[in-house]
Amino acid sequence: DQQVKQNSPSLSVQEGRISILNCDYTNSMFDYFLWYKKYPAEGPTFLISISSIKDKNEDGRFTVFLNKSAKHLSLHIVPSQPGDSAVYFCAAKRDDKIIFGKGTRLHILP
Amino acid sequence: GAGVSQTPSNKVTEKGKYVELRCDPISGHTALYWYRQSLGQGPEFLIYFQGTGAADDSGLPNDRFFAVRPEGSVSTLKIQRTERGDSAVYLCASSPGGLDIQYFGAGTRLSVL
Numbered sequence: 405d406q407q408v409k410q411n412s413p414s415l416s417v418q419e420g421r422i423s424i425l426n427c428d429y430t431n432s433m434f435d436y437f438l439w440y441k442k443y444p445a446e447g448p449t450f451l452i453s454i455s456s457i458k459d460k461n462e463d464g465r466f467t468v469f470l471n472k473s474a475k476h477l478s479l480h481i482v483p484s485q486p487g488d489s490a491v492y493f494c495a496a497k498r499d500d501k502i503i504f505g506k507g508t509r510l511h512i513l514p
Numbered sequence: 515g516a517g518v519s520q521t522p523s524n525k526v527t528e529k530g531k532y533v534e535l536r537c538d539p540i541s542g543h544t545a546l547y548w549y550r551q552s553l554g555q556g557p558e559f560l561i562y563f564q565g566t567g568a569a570d571d572s573g574l575p576n577d578r579f580f581a582v583r584p585e586g587s588v589s590t591l592k593i594q595r596t597e598r599g600d601s602a603v604y605l606c607a608s609s610p611g612g613l614d615i616q617y618f619g620a621g622t623r624l625s626v627l
Contacts, residue, residue: 410556438615445620447518447605447607447618447619449618450615450617453615493556495556500564500569501570501573502559504549504556504557504558507555
């Protein structure tokens with residue numbers, strides 16, 4: 405039973421436009437949410453996080469939104485750049501464990 | 515090096531053999547994690563060390579899997595009697611403390627033939 409779900413396996417976005425990656429979760433006990441980015445043949449790299457007591461966190465071109473009532477979070481990247489092409493993992497933390505989604509492959513089109 | 519180092523980067527073995535996968539965490543990081551990533555899936559938690567002790571090993575799939583971290587730094591993931599279903603990328607991550615952001619290595623790709 406997947407506790408963190410990323411329902412879009414892939415997403416294509418024009419360079420310069422906004423990329424929106426979505427994530428749903430089922431466990432209301434998660435207290436922290438993270439986004440990781442992964443290039444081929446590399447390990448996941450931390451991108452941005454948000455505490456469950458907040459609804460928005462912004463870092464440069466990256467913003468994460470959290471809707472606790474809907475158990476939904478999203479990552480916005482604006483403007484999208486070619487180097488943003490990667491697999492993005494949504495993850496949720498409770499105690500010492502991080503639970504990852506299956507990932508969404510983002511393609512930034514020239 | 516500055517990051518998490520995992521060796522080997524690739525390991526090919528035969529069904530039934532024993533394998534060891536090594537992880538060198540970032541210097542000074544007390545927490546160390548092992549994950550397994552199968553094709554098309556996200557990383558799946560296996561085990562978490564705080565210092566030398568396994569604080570949580572609930573993700574180990576069965577007793578063929580074992581991990582150690584004898585001196586609180588380098589860790590070894592050991593898999594006995596490997597099966598084809600063990601084929602995956604095994605990722606290691608470390609953090610300064612158990613609640614901090616985790617920094618991942620590039621992983622070991624294990625192929626069991």
